[in-house]
Amino acid sequence: MKCPSCRGKMERGVTTLPYELNRDKLIVVRDVPALVCVQCGEVFIEALILKQVEGLLNTVQKSGMTLGFLEYREAA
């Protein structure tokens, strides 16, 4: 696909997503697979992957963690 911002080429890579939850929790998800624009750096994450990230965040919220890093992994 092409970059929605500049129509540059997008390549597979990984990105880091910070999530602020309920104002008092900060969870950073690392190594999230993404398409990254080689020209402007725009990041596009596929819907399926976002769903998996949301699943991870739900698990984290239940565990009571308020600050931390997660590594993305595929949901079972």
Ligand SMILES: [Zn+2]
């Ligand atoms: Zn771009």
